[in-house]
Structure formats: structure tokens, C-alpha cells
Amino acid sequence: MPDNSAGNNAMENSVMKNFIGSRAMPDLVYHSPKEISDLLSMVDAHGTSARVVAGCTDFIPSVRTGRWCFDQELNLIDISKMPVLNQIEKTDDVLKIGASVSLTRILESPEIKEGCPVLAQAVAQMASLQVRNTATMGGNICMASPAADTVPPLLVSDAWVIIQDAQGEHKVLLTDFFKGPGRSVLTSGQVLTHICIPVKKANEAAWFQKIGTRTAVIISVVSAAVRVTISNGVCDTARIALGSVAPTPVRVAEAEQFLEGKPLDDQVIAECARMAAQAISPISDLRSSKEYRKDVARTLVKRSILACREALK
Amino acid sequence: MKMPLTFMLNNQQTTLEIDARQTLLEVLRNQGGMTSVHRSCEEGECGACTVLLNDEPVNACLVLAASVQGASVLTSEGLVKNGKPHPLMKAFTDELGIQCGFCTPGMLMNAYALINRAGDNLLTDQVIRKTLEGNLCRCTGYVNIIKSVHTAQKAKLAGEWW
Numbered sequence: 213m214p215d216n217s218a219g220n221n222a223m224e225n226s227v228m229k230n231f232i233g234s235r236a237m238p239d240l241v242y243h244s245p246k247e248i249s250d251l252l253s254m255v256d257a258h259g260t261s262a263r264v265v266a267g268c269t270d271f272i273p274s275v276r277t278g279r280w281c282f283d284q285e286l287n288l289i290d291i292s293k294m295p296v297l298n299q300i301e302k303t304d305d306v307l308k309i310g311a312s313v314s315l316t317r318i319l320e321s322p323e324i325k326e327g328c329p330v331l332a333q334a335v336a337q338m339a340s341l342q343v344r345n346t347a348t349m350g351g352n353i354c355m356a357s358p359a360a361d362t363v364p365p366l367l368v369s370d371a372w373v374i375i376q377d378a379q380g381e382h383k384v385l386l387t388d389f390f391k392g393p394g395r396s397v398l399t400s401g402q403v404l405t406h407i408c409i410p411v412k413k414a415n416e417a418a419w420f421q422k423i424g425t426r427t428a429v430i431i432s433v434v435s436a437a438v439r440v441t442i443s444n445g446v447c448d449t450a451r452i453a454l455g456s457v458a459p460t461p462v463r464v465a466e467a468e469q470f471l472e473g474k475p476l477d478d479q480v481i482a483e484c485a486r487m488a489a490q491a492i493s494p495i496s497d498l499r500s501s502k503e504y505r506k507d508v509a510r511t512l513v514k515r516s517i518l519a520c521r522e523a524l525k
Numbered sequence: 526m527k528m529p530l531t532f533m534l535n536n537q538q539t540t541l542e543i544d545a546r547q548t549l550l551e552v553l554r555n556q557g558g559m560t561s562v563h564r565s566c567e568e569g570e571c572g573a574c575t576v577l578l579n580d581e582p583v584n585a586c587l588v589l590a591a592s593v594q595g596a597s598v599l600t601s602e603g604l605v606k607n608g609k610p611h612p613l614m615k616a617f618t619d620e621l622g623i624q625c626g627f628c629t630p631g632m633l634m635n636a637y638a639l640i641n642r643a644g645d646n647l648l649t650d651q652v653i654r655k656t657l658e659g660n661l662c663r664c665t666g667y668v669n670i671i672k673s674v675h676t677a678q679k680a681k682l683a684g685e686w687w
Binding site: 237238239240241242244265267268269272273276277288290292293316339340341342343345346427428429 | 526528545546548567568569570572575578581582583584586587588589591592594635656658659660
């Protein structure tokens with residue numbers, strides 16, 4: 213190894229100190245708490261200089277490409293080594309998933325396959341094996357990306373998250389969690405610790421579909437999730453959620469209400485899908501145009517309801 | 526922040542002095558001398574830096590080195606035994622699953638974990654394709670790469686494996 217210590221010292225005193233190799237990265241202090249109490253006292257003590265991470269698959273590219281800039285040292289609090297946040301628990305009614313459970317474990321979990329198969333269906337289409345082995349659902353939610361693929365299935369499943377801080381535990385419905393691209397209700401001193409999902413019932417079906425420019429390692433152009441419950445041949449409850457069509461993943465209430473109380477025949481489904489596409493106003497960006505997104509949203513909603521109808525036959 | 530990092534690197538207990546900002550990719554290449562771990566996109570798109578972390582394939586560019594304290598990391602250097610290439614490597618050369626070679630170490634590590642996971646179940650083309658979807662080959666040699674994985678699995682089932 214060549215000795216670079218003199219060069220490193222000179223660099224640390226200059227503006228280059230936030231660069232390592234050719235990429236930007238603020239100075240880091242790495243923390244790896246084991247217990248919830250340690251975690252909460254760390255986020256409290258470090259305030260705005262604290263960043264909670266788990267898989268780091270979004271954190272590292274965000275910092276290194278300069279999308280996130282920090283002018284101070286960061287206290288990086290890694291929750292991926294916390295046994296208490298690494299569990300999937302299932303009771304009769306609720307699935308409780310720790311924030312640092314990896315996507316691979318979600319995909320392979322028999323509890324989730326049984327209790328919320330639509331989530332496993334979405335995770336199977338995310339990223340690559342290598343990324344799924346480290347990335348977490350807690351991270352996917354906290355990044356608050358409009359294109360987060362775990363979010364539409366969670367929204368249609370009426371999921372909520374548990375946020376902890378020095379004051380205790382708070383339950384927040386996922387529909388109330390997002391505030392904009394990259395923004396959520398989480399404030400300094402708070403940590404999202406669990407995701408809770410009501411388990412699937414016998415008379416219900418759910419489906420997820422996404423469209424991207426390839427099938428792996430791709431950010432969705434549009435994603436859609438649908439969940440319906442049926443009794444006596446008519447739709448009881450309908451949930452329709454779309455990703456990548458608004459500043460946050462959204463539910464389309466008008467289309468949901470239209471579907472409720474009606475039989476799932478082709479005409480009703482087509483009209484519901486049209487209403488869902490009408491309710492959204494996506495933007496044009498490097499991945500797609502707004503017109504294409506509206507068109508694809510309509511098709512995905514239609515296909516998803518048809519798939520649910522098929523599953524309930 | 527400078528910190529010591531102790532972990533199993535290719536089955537040897539290793540302690541390196543790292544910067545908390547470094548990724549596993551940088552530490553493996555710069556301090557660890559494992560230059561088979563290729564640096565390319567550095568955002569998890571290409572899989573050229575794939576290594577096994579506790580036997581599971583991960584992108585080394587997306588792992589903070591500080592987080593592998595106490596863990597085990599295997600790179601394709603670790604597959605070589607007494608200077609002899611691993612049967613998986615031999616399968617890749619025999620079936621011409623290697624062209625320019627840039628994606629190969631990542632392909633090898635992902636395929637190695639896949640074949641070990643599969644046990645006695647014969648792998649299908651579909652499973653291999655799905656598993657390797659996070660490893661890009663720009664020589665477009667995928668057909669031969671899939672052949673190589675089949676051949677390697679046969680070698681494993683014939684008992685030539687470590």
C-alpha cells in the first residue's frame with residue numbers, strides 16, 4: 213500500500229474534506245445501537261446531525277451523487293443490527309414488521325405470503341437480489357419517494373406505521389405519513405420502528421403491477437395496487453393506490469367509492485379505471501410523459517381489478 | 526472518523542484501518558487488496574462489485590464498510606484454493622461465459638450463492654436469469670453465462686466443489 217497519510221491530512225484541512233475518492237461524503241460518526249432505548253437517546257442527543265439508516269442502499273447514492281448535501285459531520289445511526297427491529301410477527305389480525313427487515317426476508321416470509329401476499333408480489337419486482345438482501349421496507353417508506361414500490365400495496369392494505377421518540381410510541385396511518393417528495397411527518401428525534409398491516413381476509417384479493425423501462429433495477433414509471441373485498445357478488449370495500457403519479461404515492465378515493473356496492477363487471481371496472489386516471493395529475497419527467505402515465509395508470513388499475521376478480525372466483 | 530474494522534475476509538480474520546465514510550467496495554479494493562471487486566456504477570445498478578456478505582450476495586458499493594464489523598465477506602479471490610481455480614471459474618472459462626471479464630467476478634459470486642442455495646434442485650434458465658438480473662454484462666454474453674452456471678451446478682452435483 214502506498215502511504216497517503218500526508219496527502220490525507222492536507223485534504224482534511226481544506227474544502228475537499230467532504231470528498232473521499234472522487235465522490236462527496238460528509239464526515240461520519242458511525243453508531244450501531246442494539247436496544248430501542250439506546251437508539252432513542254442517540255437520535256435525541258444528536259438532533260439534526262443524526263441520520264437513521266438501515267440498508268444504506270438509498271443513503272449512499274443520495275449522498276454521493278450530491279442529491280443530499282450536509283455541511284456538518286453526520287451521526288449515522290445504523291438500525292440494521294437491532295434484533296428487536298429485525299422481526300416479523302403475526303397475530304390473528306395484524307402483521308408487524310420491524311423497520312430493518314430486509315426485502316429478501318419479506319419476500320421469503322411465510323407469514324407475509326399468507327397475511328399480505330400483495331406486498332411480497334411488489335417486493336419481488338423491486339431492484340435486484342443484491343439490493344433486496346440489504347434494502348429494507350422501513351427505508352423505502354422513510355425515503356418518501358413517490359415511486360416507492362412497497363407503498364401502494366401498503367396503502368391499499370390500510371397499513372400504519374409505529375413511530376417512536378422520547379415521548380413514546382405513536383401510531384400513524386400510512387395515508388397520513390407522506391408530505392411530499394422525500395418528506396414525511398417524521399421529525400428530528402423520531403424513528404419509524406415498525407410497519408403494521410391488517411392480515412388478509414378470506415373474501416378479499418389484492419394485486420400489484422408496475423411498469424418500468426426494464427423489469428429489474430428500475431424506478432417505476434407507474435405502479436398500481438388494488439384491494440377489493442366481495443360479499444354477495446358485489447364489491448364491499450375497494451382500495452386503489454398509485455405510485456409515481458403525484459408528489460407522494462396516492463389513493464384515488466373517487467374511483468374507490470365508485471366501485472363499492474357494485475358488481476365487478478367489465479363495464480364497471482373500465483369506468484373505475486377511467487376515473488382513477490382522471491383523478492391524478494402526474495408530471496412529465498425523464499422517465500415518462502404525463503399523458504403516458506395517465507394512460508398506463510388506467511390500464512394498470514383495470515388489470516389489477518381484473519386480477520382480483522379472477523382470484524375471488 | 527477513522528476506525529478499526531475487524532471481519533472475516535475470504536475466511537481469514539482481518540483488521541483494517543478504515544474511514545467511516547468508506548464503502549465496503551473501497552475498503553476491499555484499497556485496504557484489502559481485493560481488486561476483483563470491480564468499481565463501476567456505484568449505485569447498485571450493475572452488480573460488478575457483488576460480494577457475499579454472510580453468504581448472501583450484496584452490492585459492495587452500497588454497503589458501508591463500518592457496518593460489516595464481525596461479519597464474513599467472500600470475494601472471488603476467496604474461491605481460489607491452493608492456486609487452483611474454483612470449478613465455477615472453470616465452468617465460466619469452458620463455456621465462454623467470460624468475454625471482457627469486467628462483470629465476471631460479480632457474476633461468479635452471485636452464481637456461487639445461487640448454486641449453494643439450490644442444493645440438489647436443478648436450476649432452470651428462468652431462475653438463473655431472475656437471480657442474475659442485477660448483474661449487467663455489456664458484452665451481451667448472457668446465454669453463455671447461463672450455460673456456465675448450469676455446467677457449474679453439474680460439477681457441484683458431481684462432487685467437484687468447495
